[in-house]
Each structure stands twice: as structure tokens, then as C-alpha cells.
Amino acid sequence: MLKIDNLTAEVGGTQILDGLSLEVPAGEVHAIMGPNGAGKSTLSYVLGGRPGYEVTGGSVTFRGQDLLDMEPHERAAAGLFLGFQYPVEIPGVSNVQFLREALNSQLKSRGEEPLTGGEFLKLAKEKAALLKLDMDMLKRHVNVGFSGGEKKRAEMVQMGILDPAFAVLDETDSGLDIDALRVVGEGINAIMRNPAKGVLLITHYQRLLEVVKPDRVSILSKGRIVRTGGPELAQQLESEGYDAVMEAA
Amino acid sequence: MNEQVDIQDREAKEAAAKAAEYEHGWSSDIETEFAEKGLTEDTVRFISAKKGEPEWMLDWRLKAFRIWQEMEEPNWAKLGYPAIDYQDAYYYAAPKKKVELESLDELDPEIKRVYDKLGIPLGEQEVLAGVKGAKKVAVDAVFDSVSVATSFREELKKAGVIFLSISEAIREYPELVKKWLGKVVPQKDNYFATLNCAVFSDGTFVYIPEGVRCPMELSTYFRINAENTGQFERTLIVAEKGSYVSYLEGCTAPMRDENQLHAAVVELVAMEDAEIKYSTVQNWYPGNAEGKGGIYNFVTKRGLCQGARSKISWTQVETGSAVTWKYPSCVLNGENSVGEFYSVAVTNNYQQADTGTKMIHNGKGSRSTIISKGISAGKSNNTYRGLVRVAANADGVRNRTECDSLLIGDQCGAHTVPYIEVKNPSAQIEHEATTSKISDDQLFYAMQRGLDEEEAMALIVNGFAKDVMKQLPMEFAVEAQKLLAISLEGSVG
Numbered sequence: 001m002l003k004i005d006n007l008t009a010e011v012g013g014t015q016i017l018d019g020l021s022l023e024v025p026a027g028e029v030h031a032i033m034g035p036n037g038a039g040k041s042t043l044s045y046v047l048g049g050r051p052g053y054e055v056t057g058g059s060v061t062f063r064g065q066d067l068l069d070m071e072p073h074e075r076a077a078a079g080l081f082l083g084f085q086y087p088v089e090i091p092g093v094s095n096v097q098f099l100r101e102a103l104n105s106q107l108k109s110r111g112e113e114p115l116t117g118g119e120f121l122k123l124a125k126e127k128a129a130l131l132k133l134d135m136d137m138l139k140r141h142v143n144v145g146f147s148g149g150e151k152k153r154a155e156m157v158q159m160g161i162l163d164p165a166f167a168v169l170d171e172t173d174s175g176l177d178i179d180a181l182r183v184v185g186e187g188i189n190a191i192m193r194n195p196a197k198g199v200l201l202i203t204h205y206q207r208l209l210e211v212v213k214p215d216r217v218s219i220l221s222k223g224r225i226v227r228t229g230g231p232e233l234a235q236q237l238e239s240e241g242y243d244a245v246m247e248a249a
Numbered sequence: 250m251n252e253q254v255d256i257q258d259r260e261a262k263e264a265a266a267k268a269a270e271y272e273h274g275w276s277s278d279i280e281t282e283f284a285e286k287g288l289t290e291d292t293v294r295f296i297s298a299k300k301g302e303p304e305w306m307l308d309w310r311l312k313a314f315r316i317w318q319e320m321e322e323p324n325w326a327k328l329g330y331p332a333i334d335y336q337d338a339y340y341y342a343a344p345k346k347k348v349e350l351e352s353l354d355e356l357d358p359e360i361k362r363v364y365d366k367l368g369i370p371l372g373e374q375e376v377l378a379g380v381k382g383a384k385k386v387a388v389d390a391v392f393d394s395v396s397v398a399t400s401f402r403e404e405l406k407k408a409g410v411i412f413l414s415i416s417e418a419i420r421e422y423p424e425l426v427k428k429w430l431g432k433v434v435p436q437k438d439n440y441f442a443t444l445n446c447a448v449f450s451d452g453t454f455v456y457i458p459e460g461v462r463c464p465m466e467l468s469t470y471f472r473i474n475a476e477n478t479g480q481f482e483r484t485l486i487v488a489e490k491g492s493y494v495s496y497l498e499g500c501t502a503p504m505r506d507e508n509q510l511h512a513a514v515v516e517l518v519a520m521e522d523a524e525i526k527y528s529t530v531q532n533w534y535p536g537n538a539e540g541k542g543g544i545y546n547f548v549t550k551r552g553l554c555q556g557a558r559s560k561i562s563w564t565q566v567e568t569g570s571a572v573t574w575k576y577p578s579c580v581l582n583g584e585n586s587v588g589e590f591y592s593v594a595v596t597n598n599y600q601q602a603d604t605g606t607k608m609i610h611n612g613k614g615s616r617s618t619i620i621s622k623g624i625s626a627g628k629s630n631n632t633y634r635g636l637v638r639v640a641a642n643a644d645g646v647r648n649r650t651e652c653d654s655l656l657i658g659d660q661c662g663a664h665t666v667p668y669i670e671v672k673n674p675s676a677q678i679e680h681e682a683t684t685s686k687i688s689d690d691q692l693f694y695a696m697q698r699g700l701d702e703e704e705a706m707a708l709i710v711n712g713f714a715k716d717v718m719k720q721l722p723m724e725f726a727v728e729a730q731k732l733l734a735i736s737l738e739g740s741v742g
Binding site for chain 1: 688690694695697698700701702704705708711713714715
């Protein structure tokens with residue numbers, strides 16, 4: 001579904017990704033773990049197409065298309081969703097308005113019928129209930145005045161509404177307490193655990209992986225994947241630490 | 250004269266052909282009568298005679314003209330534009346009067362087509378088309394300086410509301426006009442207002458009698474239609490004790506190569522417990538991407554809260570004009586009277602706007618709110634200039650000012666110039682100002698969710714302007730949101 005081949009990328013002239021290769025087939029939840037500065041966030045931004053993150057080599061194929069050739073909104077319409085580590089505030093714009101416009105833009109570019117206001121609200125209510133997010137929160141402005149946990153839950157509601165084929169979730173677990181972590185993790189399972197979908201779950205810690213059980217785990221270090229294994233790799237990292245596991249690699 | 254008109258018509262058509270860049274850049278083919286180019290006492294007499302005005306009106310105009318001749322054009326605003334040659338402009342152009350119209354159905358189809366192009370909101374379109382049961386919005390069309398048609402006059406009359414072109418009002422209600430004309434904005438007020446007093450072509454008169462709530466939103470569409478024609482609108486709205494009126498003014502103009510001068514005067518009077526809500530969407534031609542052409546918009550708008558507990562709200566969405574000089578103000582004489590100013594001003598390319606408000610607190614316990622949202626893109630300059638003045642005997646005055654600027658790109662400018670003059674120690678004055686840039690984070694976030702770059706920009710900008718947009722009547726708000734997006738097209742990247 002997602003195939004990254006020998007990807008190199010730089011930010012402000014500094015090389016961050018250094019020959020990264022990774023393949024995630026449909027139906028797989030693939031966790032990426034790694035120490036700070038390994039290039040985890042850069043990977044998610046490069047996949048999303050963020051300006052300033054310059055690809056200098058390699059290729060990314062997404063559902064048979066050249067992902068790197070597409071604008072960010074085209075990638076979204078093609079089914080790629082990015083869960084942000086730091087969701088951005090948009091003052092004066094309600095979540096409902098934001099998501100309805102976004103969803104309808106995606107539907108339009110896929111040649112599908114846009115949703116009416118009523119249809120959209122019904123969908124939003126359903127997804128908000130799934131993530132235990134009060135509908136009133138969705139009427140508030142995008143991420144404005146939200147706590148860290150609320151922002152992450154709101155990201156998941158966005159994901160539920162947009163219903164992407166593939167999600168890249170960048171440290172979705174950061175800033176969450178135990179209860180919120182469970183709600184968000186179960187939300188990811190409910191929305192994305194599907195033989196036709198894929199997830200790249202970028203995380204620092206093992207604890208989210210107890211709720212969202214990955215099929216495979218890769219370790220990212222210095223801009224490349226240094227080791228890939230099963231879920232046990234995450235447990236090994238947790239008990240032995242990055243240095244020991246990477247040295248063993 | 251006819252030959253000249255033919256030339257003008259041909260030039261107008263040619264200009265229309267070039268209008269592709271500007272949505273409302275077209276010119277329509279209506280016969281126009283011009284006063285000779287230039288400005289002398291004879292021009293003033295010509296205009297007055299053309300309109301069949303009584304002698305007192307001519308005298309009033311001439312008095313203003315003589316004052317104007319002694320005045321100098323102001324230059325304190327943060328604006329730069331080439332000197333205007335006042336002798337090289339036309340001061341009167343009117344569509345040729347054919348027959349008195351019974352209703353809008355009889356309107357010249359050419360003018361109707363123009364309404365369509367203006368994108369008049371659906372409710373009003375239905376009204377214009379004579380659809381049964383259409384929501385009531387009265388449109389007094391100021392077309393090329395002269396009111397061509399007035400709708401719903403009868404129904405308004407039943408409520409006692411007078412809604413006429415000012416020329417008609419001068420003939421039909423001379424006492425009312427005489428009582429208030431020039432009382433809020435005196436003849437000698439400022440260079441552009443004084444010029445307007447001398448040569449105003451037409452405009453609107455609204456009178457709401459005591460205790461009457463005007464049964465519909467009143468709305469006027471202005472546009473400038475003849476090349477090189479200065480446009481000098483004059484609006485006077487009087488709300489008697491305990492009355493209410495909401496008035497909408499919307500503007501577009503066809504594309505022109507030469508700068509056009511527009512100097513309007515709007516006077517509002519609210520008596521005890523009366524309320525006037527005045528909303529404007531201004532979309533005059535801003536000039537092309539290189540800054541050529543465009544309207545010069547020098548407007549004097551002032552409201553007088555004369556009675557106790559009276560209230561005047563100005564709401565404006567300014568996206569057009571090459572140069573804007575405009576400060577809708579409130580003189581708060583009444584005790585506990587209320588003044589409000591909500592503004593969104595967008596400048597792009599080489600546009601310049603110097604706009605804001607004045608809140609003059611003379612009455613005890615008077616309150617005012619100012620919310621100004623300036624959006625600058627391209628190489629434009631956007632200045633907020635506001636005065637809050639509290640008189641020595643005005644106890645318990647409150648003012649809150651919020652002034653936010655949004656920058657798009659790094660070649661534009663945003664400036665905030667607040668003047669605060671307080672002579673009474675009990676006044677509570679708050680002033681907040683912020684400047685922000687549309688961040689790459691916001692744009693990328695919105696695009697990652699599926700919006701293209703211009704949709705993302707429009708969403709963020711409309712969010713920024715929301716506190717003002719929500720003050721607009723519904724049918725105007727939709728139009729205004731589109732306008733913001735259109736004005737900023739091409740400003741990304």
C-alpha cells in the first residue's frame with residue numbers, strides 16, 4: 001500500500017532522512033520507534049508533503065501512485081491522513097466547518113457527491129461518540145483552547161470523519177494520560193483496523209502499542225530503518241533501551 | 250454632446266472587453282448624459298438644474314462650492330497617490346430618463362442584467378424578478394448616480410417609512426431634508442465632504458418615524474458606470490424616537506484604466522432609543538496586479554447618536570478600491586448611547602487603505618466598541634486610524650478597541666494609529682492590538698485535511714474576520730465571505 005524506497009530528505013540544508021526504505025501492506029499496523037532526532041517527524045511531514053521538507057532522492061509509492069508528485073491536498077484526497085504531533089489552531093473556524101469543507105473537497109476531487117449539512121452532522125456525531133468527545137467541542141474553533149489530550153482526541157475524530165485509507169500518526173500518544181490513551185488507542189483500532197487500510201504509528205513509547213497492537217515494528221535511527229521485527233521488538237526496546245537494541249542490530 | 254457620448258460608450262465597451270481579470274470588470278451599454286468636464290459654478294448649476302432642484306438646494310450647493318475652492322486637499326493619511334486633477338473629471342452622468350416606472354418589472358433589461366452580474370443575493374434577485382412571496386428586501390438602485398427604480402415604496406409608506414432617492418426627497422420632503430442635511434457632516438467638514446456637498450449627484454434618503462421598526466432590510470447597490478465620472482453619493486438616514494432600521498450598502502464597479510474619484514457622504518441620525526445598523530460591502534475596482542487603475546474612495550460617514558440610549562452600528566467589509574480613505578464615526582451625544590464599528594479591510598497587490606473610526610463621547614454613560622480586522626497581502630498597505638475622544642463632562646464612558654492585523658507574505662504593511670483623548674477621569678478605555686501572519690503551519694494543516702491552497706487561505710482569513718462577519722445580515726455575509734476569497738486570489742506563495 002505504502003512503499004518507501006531509499007528516501008533521502010533535508011530540512012534547511014541539513015540531511016535528516018538518509019536512505020529510508022519501508023513497505024506497509026494493506027491491513028498492517030506498522031509502528032516506527034526511535035530516539036529523539038532520528039527523523040520520525042520528518043518522515044511524517046515528507047509523506048504529507050509539507051513545504052520546506054525537501055526530498056533529495058528515492059521514491060514513495062502510495063496505492064500505485066507517485067506520492068511525491070502530489071500536492072498535500074491531493075495526497076489527502078488520495079487517502080493519506082497525517083495525525084499531527086502538535087495540532088494547529090485555526091481561530092474563528094469551527095471544527096464542524098473545517099471538517100465539512102475538508103471532507104467535501106476530498107469527495108469532490110474523487111468525483112463523489114459532497115455531504116449536506118445534515119448528513120455531515122450525523123457523521124460527526126457518530127465519530128465524536130466513538131472517541132468520547134463532546135459534540136460541543138466540535139462546535140468550538142479548531143484546536144483553540146484545547147488541552148493536549150483534547151487536541152489528540154480531536155485529531156482522531158477528524159480521522160474518523162475523513163475515513164482515510166492510510167494514516168500516519170505522529171506521536172499521537174504524547175501528552176495523553178492513561179485514560180485518554182486508551183480512548184485514543186481504541187479509536188485508532190475502530191477506525192483503522194481494516195484489511196483494506198494501513199497505519200504508520202510513530203511513537204516514542206511502548207504504552208500506546210499495548211492498546212493498538214502493531215503487526216510489525218521498525219526502529220528508525222539517523223534517518224534510516226535499522227531493524228524491523230514483530231511486536232516483541234517494542235517490548236525489548238522498552239526493557240533494554242534504544243542503545244542496547246540498536247547495538248545488537 | 251451625442252458625439253461625446255458615443256465616444257464614451259465605445260471606450261466603455263473597449264474597457265469591458267479587457268475586463269477578464271476582474272470579476273465585475275464589465276461595462277454596460279446605457280445611454281449616459283454628461284455634464285461638461287471640469288468643475289465650476291456652472292457645473293454646480295447644471296447638476297442642480299438637471300435634477301430640478303429648488304433654489305434653496307442650489308444655494309446650499311453653491312455655498313459649499315465656494316468653501317471648497319478655499320480648501321486644500323488633506324495629506325495626513327498614510328496614502329500615496331498621484332495628484333487628482335479635479336478639472337479633468339466629469340461631475341454628472343445619469344442614465345437617460347425614459348418613463349416613470351411602476352415597478353421593477355419595467356426596469357430596462359440592460360440594467361437588470363447588470364444587477365445579475367453584480368451577484369445580488371438570491372432574496373433580492375427574487376424581488377427584482379417579482380417572485381411571489383420573496384423575502385422582503387427593498388432595493389433602491391443607485392445606478393450611475395441616479396436612482397432608477399425604487400421597490401416596495403408602497404409597503405414602506407404604509408409603515409410610514411420614507412425610502413427615496415435623495416433627489417426625490419428634496420422635492421417631496423424639503424422640510425425634513427433641510428432639517429438634517431449637513432447637520433451631521435457640516436458643509437465645511439473636510440475637503441472631500443465639501444466637494445460632495447457641491448456636486449452630489451444622487452443618493453438615498455431614509456426616514457423612520459417614531460416607534461416604527463422598519464419592516465425590511467433596506468439595501469442600495471451603488472456602482473460606477475461611466476468612465477471618468479466622479480461619483481458623489483449622498484445618503485441621509487433619520488431614525489426618530491424608538492425606531493429601528495437596518496441598511497445595507499453594496500458596491501461593485503466596472504474595470505477602468507484611469508483612476509476614478511469617489512467621494513460619498515453618509516449622515517445618520519438616531520433619536521432617543523432609536524437604532525441604526527449600517528452595513529457595507531465595498532468591492533470597487535482595486536486596480537490591476539501592477540497597481541494601475543482602480544477607484545479612489547474618499548468617504549465621509551458619520552452617525553449622530555442624538556437621543557438617550559440611541560445606538561448606531563457600522564459594519565464594513567472593504568475589499569475594493571485602489572485607495573481608501575474612510576472613517577465611519579459616531580458622535581455619541583445621548584446619555585447611555587452606543588456606538589459600534591466592525592470592520593474588515595483587505596488590501597492586496599498595490600492597494601492602500603487608511604480606514605478606521607472616530608468615537609466621540611459627549612454623553613454620560615455612552616459606550617463604544619471598535620473591532621477592526623485588517624488583512625494585507627501583496628505589496629499593499631493597510632492602516633487602522635482610530636480616535637476615541639471623551640468630553641470633560643461625559644462621566645462613566647466606556648470604550649473597547651480591538652485591532653487585529655493579518656499579514657500574508659512579507660512585502661505588505663499593516664499599521665495601527667490609535668488616538669485617545671480623554672478629558673474625564675471616570676472613562677474606561679481598553680485598546681488591544683495584535684499582528685499575526687498566516688502561518689505555514691496553518692496552511693499545511695488545512696491542506697493536509699484536503700483543502701487546496703486557496704481554499705485553505707480563504708478558510709483561515711474568514712476565521713480571522715469572523716467577529717466582524719457575524720455582524721453582517723445573512724444575505725450579505727455569504728457574499729462577503731466569497732469576496733474575501735476573491736480579493737486574496739493569487740496572494741499565496
